[in-house]
Amino acid sequence: MFDIGATELLVIVIVAVIVIGPKDLPLALRTAGRWIGKVRRVSGHFRSGIETMIREAEMEEMEKKWREQNARIMAEHSAEEGESAESASTAAESRVASAAAPSRDAEAPSAEPDGQPRLPLGKPESE
Incomplete structure (x- = not known):
């Protein structure tokens, strides 16, 4: 900080003893x-404040x-x-349109994989 050597410190002590006196030293x-x-x-405190300001700025x-x-x-x-959403929205619109269209399954019975007719759900059949 002040870069005071041994000889300079000795001179300061001697001057202080002479000026101030050994009693009040x-x-x-x-x-x-x-x-x-x-x-x-x-x-x-000043240094820490400056460092805090620098950190906040960073x-x-x-x-x-x-x-x-x-x-x-x-x-x-x-x-x-947006690009994938456009293709997804087109696919979703086609699914909505196909779901909104009347199904033939609701009107007529369809065949199961084993060949037996499937009846629509809703009213029970009358005998």
Whole structure:
């Protein structure tokens, strides 16, 4: 941080002892320690706030990219499903039309695979 060497630290200690005096030096060091602690806490809080803002910005970018990619994928699949849905809807319409048309089975008996006639369901036969 400040890149202070051993000789520079020794000079600072000697100047502090001469200027402050040996009697008040512990109180001065304690006060300096408190201030350094406060500065570290504030700088740590500031740094974490900046990192949080950077992470949020990165997340917004990723979410934007994911939304664009999701929209592109959905458009591709809806186009594919649209083509298959058209053929499926045509087949469904033909099934609905054939189901809506009157069946000959309801009007006349049909033959079973063994050759026996099958009677329509509904009214019982009268004898």
